[in-house]
Amino acid sequence: MPAELARRRVLALLAASAATPVRGQGFAGLGQEAGGFAMPRPDPAFRFPRDHGPHPQFRIEWWYVTANLKTAAGADRGIQWTLFRSALAPQERPGWASPQIWFAHAAMTGPEAHLVAERRARGGIGQAGVTPAPFAAWIDDWQMTGHPGADALDRLSLRAAGRDWSYELSLAAAGPLVLHGQGGYSLKHPRGQASYYYSQPGYRVTGRLGWPGGAEEVTGLAWLDREWSSQPLDADQTGWDWFSLHLDGGDRLMVYRLRDGGAGHVPGTWISPDGRAEAIADGAIELAPLDWTRIGERRLPTSWRIRIPSRGLQIETRPVNAHAWMGTGIPYWEGPVRVTGSRSGIGYLEMTGHD
Template identity: 55%
Template structure:
């Protein structure tokens, strides 16, 4: 922590910013549609620059570094993990120093097996060394949770990395390798979220190979598998009539990758979008009119009904699969509560992936 003197006013400002973050969590995902006057706007035509864009963009209101991993232990039993660091600006304008800094950091970590789901959440302030991200050398951290570049990571691939986090009853430590560059989602990184212009800047690294140790109740297990990281930043990612999203990242057994989401609207309509990513890292956008996402089975979790099984079809690609969760109780009971867990799928294609359900 910074050794500078902390005034009463600066300390009070820090507590107020944390309270703002928690209040935003209580508002749910509808809060992401609030107007963002004074913050930077997402517009088409951005030229992405690495490593700079691996780092933070404090002129935008919200941002995240989001990793999920589909793993197996030595016996072949499947499991999954999540590591997410969120940045939210409490107000626009020049960045304050020390405890006057307006950036609030929040992180989620989780592990999931068929028989259990564990998660943890932590908050920190910007400006005092408790949390942050540096682009080069790459390092994203909050307290002792960290995603860190190892052995001079390649700016194009954002690899190799080490990853670690721990909750009261779980922990994990992984190494992540990738040999293909990150993939710009949407239209060259401009990811449109509504017909009214809401959008984010969005890229992914879907080609991580993961290896390490996962421990539950102090029982460590060697694990390996595939991981996917999403990077997004925006100032108003949802429109006022949008309540949440259903999002999937899929690792096909062929080596191809598929990202799909649909944003739900109050009138019952949806705004779907997808990207098909080849084994070589080449992508092809999938129009919403070509995507069929149909809930097939519900589970009652945390007092609400959630669509945890999905039939997904893309007729133009002769693609039709049924997705099933490893554990239907993968509820993240955090400030921003949501469902997030590993899935498997079969049909015309098979593989594993992750499903996220927000706003329910």
Template identity: 40%
Template sequence: MSFKSFLCVMCLSVLLVGCEQPDIASPTVSVLTEAPTDDFEKVTPDRTLHFPVDHGEHPKFKTEWWYLTANLETDQGERYGVQWTQFRIATGSEDIKGWGTPQIYMAHVVISDSNGMQHAERFSRGGIGQAGVQTSPYRIWLDNWSWQSTSEGPFPGQLSFEDNGMAGELTVLNKGEIVLHGDAGYSKKHPAEDRASYYYSAPFLQLQGKLTLNGKTVNVQGEGWYDREWSSSMLSTEQQGWDWFSIHLDDGSALMAAQIRSDDKKAYSFGSRSWPDGRVTTLSSDEIYLTPISYSTIDGKVLPLKWRIDIPSQDIKLSIGAERKQQWLPFSFPYWEGQIIAKGSHNGRGFMELTGY
């Protein structure tokens, strides 16, 4: 929702910490539904986000991610989608160096075009130099996958990765202001319970560089979206996944709309509409209507890949369709994520993430 998918957070616990997977209805929220203990800091509405420090990591909170999606094109009009995400999960709050550190990292990379996609997943325990985050100058890395900048923040940045014939070298420029979601970055995730995260985005990115997919290297350029989020207890036990949309609209604004589904209750929605000059309109749950229109079976999962987004307060009525349906990502805990096309009151392109199905 990237807000970024936490289907994979349990994978870090299971594979690197050695604990057994809990027997719960959905692995999507298995870590996020645990109530905060004294080991971790709580998300509270009175905290003010500060930059560049909040571009870095927050090891006193249990979970965190850095997330980029991009809709790119060649000079010939060939379209490519890129997703890069790095996750951090803490198994405790102790400040221990080396192999004893409680900080664990996972990273995902996906490149897709009209013919298919390639994806890769990596893991590392922190504290041994294999993965980490620093802010002066800014750098986040896992093995040879890295995002680095000469400044104290991520922009302008250089994203580099290579894995089994798939590679990217992309320069990332921020052409707008940082967007603080919810109440100045305090993003509620439940209508009644004290569940929330700190959440901000950079929706107005310009990217250019090279991609390699299936042995073919191309020059690309286009738009991107960057999300940052961290928490210690985000979701209620009744919440079983989410549907998240980020869209660059043809009037120059950017729309983020998401809903967290519950087993037997109305989904809780949240979102924002923003502009490069720093204007932001926060959208409440009763302003956003996300309606699945049709479903497709992908890798045995029945997924809503066509949607209607209605936001009457913004005069927005959109029909949403997946550019490529076969975007089920078979990571340790799988999810669907891919490019979308928006038509209706506005036209646009973006990304959709579906978890918990």
């Protein structure tokens, strides 16, 4: 494809994405057809730090950080920082001919406000990208960077800003990376749709928020997700509800439900305080909505009950701000939650595809 034609195609796609929200599956819909891209296979052999970088032979990929924070006065705050890569074709090309589309979402949330910003970029010209060593992920002046001497994702600096708000945070990992599913191969459907999926769930956070009412010093916990695929969902799956939870005593839990009009696909990962991970099979977790919130024309399940009988776990999650709607070009709900029940804690909830 000539470079000028590729440039025009990419710019047209970016303009269309800015004007027309994607419905149905949120950003999952970017990867419903594989279209010649590579597919995840069982028994992956990850190589780090290489795999912290991009995988252009796969269609979609993201670097995703959420953090539950407290101010010195005890106020709840949450932040999100996400960089997405979506490819138009599986063959990489230099410069304007690159098929890579980059977009990013950032948010800062408290009980009284949910602040959102979005960036878009194209590949091949340095405006956005990821390098594995030294680790750096960026789009314009939004940055997630590693520290000299640290092992790739062990220590990170994170920054983003919206119109009247900003944050600058330091993250220090207190445990190992966690591979989800079967050694990082995360099956999404019995017909074989899957992704490669791992996390760093154990960051301690310090830093400063530029909250609209003034600067705030904060501390807390963060969770980073890394995932890539080419066809993560089946045609009968309409979106997901995903939880990352920090429980009292140091345990952590990742659970998601892929909705299909029935019981859905509901796997998870239990992470012990020492970082050991145990996959929880589909069918072993009970996930049910408790309360709903009306946001515009949408009605979303913003409070949930999670039961894992094998762990004696029965908890409820409640949002810090029930109106944490990401009104971005690809819309979804994402915000911090509080946990009560047989265990207390904090965490994040993401919901896509609730039209």
